[in-house]
Amino acid sequence: MNVLEVKGVKKKLGKKQIIKGVSFEVEEGEIFGFLGPNGAGKTTTIRMLVGLIKPDEGIIKIAGHDIQKDRENALANLGAVVENPELYGYLSGRENLMQIARVRKLKKQNVDEVIELIGLHDRIDDKVKKYSLGMKQRLGLGAALLGEPKLMILDEPTNGLDPSGILDFREIVKKAAKERGMSVFVSSHILSEVQHLCDRVAFINGGEIKSVESVSEDGMATEKETMVVATTEDNKALDVVKSFDFVHTANINDGQIIVSIKSGYSPKLVEELVKSNVGIVEVYKRHKGLEQRYMELVEGGVR
Template structure:
């Protein structure tokens, strides 16, 4: 698998304080890589170095083999980025915003239209951005970052401020970009639930140090799967779940249904629920072991 982003022994001081203490990791083509840690762990400083807003004191950052410091133009021409609030011209329409970027980067109109459809904005793309919801602005920002078919997308806390529907939509767009376009995606976040639902691998960072890099598929498998299900009628769904043999336990927590089943039977459970006319808004696997690892690695095992 081709390495798109390579970070080797990167260190950075701000003043006399060492913020980043020798980071080493890589992100592959088509991979969604999570950068998980508490606020103040060094995530934003790392992102600023990845896009050459600040320089590392030592170490290397390469994008498709091009050193960001020594060959900035070649390295960054392969990068798109979305931070918490994408910079957009509110007095222009969504299409006009994308066309401004396309003209500068000499991107054909056909590609702009393709991006509009990918991010699900074709019905509102001619509206002024000032009329957009936060979720729509995030979609447009992601669309702008995808123009020119970059090989690396950097997302800094991308779901901040989004409602559950907006988060689901944003997640699906990112997945499509990674799997259909082969884009490497780097997601910085402090939200466990987001990382566990979208990432292929996760780096745990705290105090400027990567504690571990782990695969979501290999290192978080158990004999029992824990699912979180959101439905139109949770109470009715809970009663139905209690009659299904493959369900070991089910209860409501934090406004959603948590279900424990044997590992690997999730498709079977979803099929049964659909057959019983349960209207499902969302279903995902909860990686409880991820929470345990986060506590062990980032918070020393204590809350």
């Protein structure tokens, strides 16, 4: 099931076309990254997703509800955390959450569950003005989680956090997605963070989606893999490798053979090299990182 559907969305600000027909979807329980440089259209897209501005064309659905035709039900399934959560500093963390729960007519049990999830039970009764930035971000996430939304939108959620705070925030988001089946849409400029957090990522530039791809902590899931092969006879090995039908390209670089092959064919590469009596010293996969893919799609090539 798609919790978020964006189809053919366009938006002008003044005379400038900011969003030029954006389409993507986010599945139930998926953590979906949204990457692009400043001015690419990320903020405008997010403002449309949370109902702050309307698209000129296209459809946005949250949990099956059209945000323009059925705004109340669409937004009822949405939670959001922006860069600096709005919190009452003179109240405790618990009092902040209870205020929100009262307005939304939620049970105290919801508040207790959220406190446990965000890991603030030891400090929840302290005044928020005494909280670190990381604690405020966790409390802001907790506030957004209170209504058990089906979709959570995070806009630069780890800005200003130290490494420990980033790790804590990441684990809370992953836990919420897994335990609650909640979908997460996260916009961030920290590429390593997106790679560690997200299942898929959309690359946006110039108001257009350049690609939507799967991602893992090891790198990007693509149709090609890059293998590095060290042998005792590089020139012979290169000729042999180039004869394989699953090899796209092969060349020698710094005493190693760099081979681009079809995804999933790395065992076959080793098997065929052994059959050809090539003396193998070392073979390993070079993982394509999110940073490299970002530069290819958004910046026009690796710097």
